[in-house]
Structure formats: structure tokens, C-alpha cells
Amino acid sequence: MTSWREDFERMMIEKQWNEAVAQLEKEKTSHAGTAPAQVKRKAIKAIEKLLKEELDLLCEVTTFFAEHKSPSAKEVAAHLIPHLYDQDESLCIRLMYDIAxxxxxxxxxxxxGGCGEILALHFEDFYPVLSEWKVDDSENIRRAVVLAVMYASKTLDESYAHKLLHLLEPLMSDGSTYVKKNLGAFAIGDALLKRYPQAVVPWLFRIVDAEDENxxxxxxxxxxxxxxxxxxxxxxxxxKKLEDDESKLIQRAVKKARRNLEKATSAAPK
Known part of the structure; x- marks a missing residue:
């Protein structure tokens, strides 16, 4: 009896791409409606291994998966696209935009995640793309910029910090709840602050008195x-600079933040 990966690889070799997508769909869960992450990673690795020397064919497969109605296929495509950026930049941007x-x-x-990978691998080329996306009409696209910066920061050193913050700064005033809940606490607090503190802390002091409530x-x-x-x-x-803010929204955020910071003092050795 052949394994799932062997069956998937055979379908890819025989160019049975619809069957390969169907193989992914068989694994989808009721919770997310897509195949588990480990299955999708197996599919990505299999395709990369089989087609790493055949970029034209990899481009065809990636486009097929990206434009398929299957969510799992689109997710696989999202992490194949970065490998094709040098091959066809405009195609990669279009496909990634649609998936995002x-x-x-x-x-x-x-x-x-795929956008973050492209930014880390092709910073100078993809940075201007994200600069356009950060003012896109779609909140999904603007949020993708936030998370792309966060994911790229895992591999980019401190020399990139100011450019990454420059990308995020206009989004700090974004009123979309979807963007906001992924920005301050998540992308900055859980990622950029700990990776680039010497850049992030002064930046926060510079913008803390901004007129914009967001x-x-x-x-x-x-x-x-x-x-x-x-x-x-x-x-x-x-x-302290925000504790007397007239906005109730800000006051609540300050209280929540202080409750969190107090955990640092209570956990410290006495």
C-alpha cells in the first residue's frame, strides 16, 4: 500500500493536478475546512523536490493551485510562489494578492506567511509592492502587509528595522478592526519589539502623542x-503618557497593558 506522499508525488509526475488537489481535499478537517498544516507542508516539499529544476512547470503548477477553488490548494500555492519570484515577478504579485x-x-x-517569505528573500523588490498594498482598499490586503512584516522579521536583521517600521507606521492609524488586532499587540508587541528593541522603543516614543486615536x-x-x-x-x-487620555478606548487599553506588565514584576525573583 502506497503512502499519501507517494500517491501525491505520482499524481504530480503524471500531471494529474486535479487528482492531486482532490488528494489534499480528502484530508480537510471540519474545523478549518482545509487539510492539516502537516499535510500541506508535505505537499509543498514534494512539489519543491520534484520541480526544483523545472521552473516553467513549477510556475504552471503553482498557478493551477493558486487559481483553484480548493482552499488547501491555494495555501500550498502561497508557499510555492516565493520560489518563482525571480522567474515571473508580476505573476507572483498577482497570485499572492488574490490569495491574500x-x-x-x-x-x-x-x-x-508567503508574503513574509517573499519580503525576506526579495526585500528590495517586494518592499515597494507592500508599500502600495498598505493603502489598498481591502482590509485583508492591508492586514497581509502587517503580518508579512512580522514573519519577515524572523530572518531580517536589525539593519532592516527602520524600513519595516516605516512600512507599518501608516497602518498604525488604520481603523479596521481586522488590521488593528494584528498590529499593536501581535506584530509589534510579540515580534518586532523583541527583535529590534533599539529601533522600536524610540519609534513608539515618537508616535505615542499622535492625534490619531488608533x-x-x-x-x-x-x-x-x-x-x-x-x-x-x-x-x-x-x-503614563496615555493614562489621562480623554478617550475611554485608550484608557481601557492602558489598564489592560498595565495588568499585563504587572505580571513581569510578580514573576520576578524576590
Whole structure:
């Protein structure tokens, strides 16, 4: 009896791409409606192994998967696209845009990861694309920029910090709830702050007095993340600047952030 991967690889070799997608669909769960992450990673690795020397064919397969109605196929495509960026930049941008704006929330998650991978691998080329996307009409696309920066920061060193923050700064005033809940606490508090503290902390002090309520809310929410507890003193200093804010929204965010930072002091050895 052949394994799932062997069957999938045979279908790819024989160019039975619809059958390969159907193989993915058989594995989908009721929770997300897509195949489990480990299955999709197996599919990605199988395709990469089989077609790494045949970029034209890889391009065909990736396009087929990206444009398929199957969410699992789109998710696989999201992590094949970065390998093709040098081959056909415009195609990759178009496919990734469509996947990042997909109606399925989990597909959008995988697209954000793919965008982060492209940014890390092709920074100078993809940065201007994300600069356009950050003002896109779709909140899904603007959120993809936020998460792309977060994922790319895993591999980009501190020399990239200021450019990444410059990309995020206009999004700090974005009123979309979908964008906001992924920005202050998540992308900045859980990622950029701990990776680039020497750039992020001064940046937060520079924007904390912004007129826009969303900016101030995001600054406060940076310190609701677990990772931010390391920066207790900096967080308290910033929160003091916001504690008398006229906005009830900001006041609630400050209280939430302080409750989080207090966990750092209670956990410290006495």
C-alpha cells in the first residue's frame, strides 16, 4: 500500500493536478475546512523536490493551485510562489494578492506567511509592492502587509528595522478592526519589539502623542503582549503618557497593558 506522499508525488509526475488537489481535499478537517498544516507542508516539499529544476512547470503548477477553488490548494500555492519570484515577478504579485484577499480566513493566514517569505528573500523588490498594498482598499490586503512584516522579521536583521517600521507606521492609524488586532499587540508587541528593541522603543516614543486615536491605541496595546513584559520600564513610561487620555478606548487599553506588565514584576525573583 502506497503512502499519501507517494500517491501525491505520482499524481504530480503524471500531471494529474486535479487528482492531486482532490488528494489534499480528502484530508480537510471540519474545523478549518482545509487539510492539516502537516499535510500541506508535505505537499509543498514534494512539489519543491520534484520541480526544483523545472521552473516553467513549477510556475504552471503553482498557478493551477493558486487559481483553484480548493482552499488547501491555494495555501500550498502561497508557499510555492516565493520560489518563482525571480522567474515571473508580476505573476507572483498577482497570485499572492488574490490569495491574500481570499474569502477563507485560513487561506489568508498562509498568504501572509508567503508574503513574509517573499519580503525576506526579495526585500528590495517586494518592499515597494507592500508599500502600495498598505493603502489598498481591502482590509485583508492591508492586514497581509502587517503580518508579512512580522514573519519577515524572523530572518531580517536589525539593519532592516527602520524600513519595516516605516512600512507599518501608516497602518498604525488604520481603523479596521481586522488590521488593528494584528498590529499593536501581535506584530509589534510579540515580534518586532523583541527583535529590534533599539529601533522600536524610540519609534513608539515618537508616535505615542499622535492625534490619531488608533495610533495611541496601538501603542498601548503593544504592551498587552507576553513578550512586552521584558520592557516593563519602557512600557510604564509610555503608558503614563496615555493614562489621562480623554478617550475611554485608550484608557481601557492602558489598564489592560498595565495588568499585563504587572505580571513581569510578580514573576520576578524576590
Amino acid at each position: 484577499d481570499d474569502e477563507n480566513w485560513e487561506v489568508r493566514e498562509w498568504a501572509a 495610533v495611541r491605541w496601538n501603542v498601548a496595546n503593544v504592551f498587552t503582549s507576553a513578550s512586552s513584559r521584558t520592557f516593563y520600564e519602557e512600557g510604564e513610561e509610555l503608558l
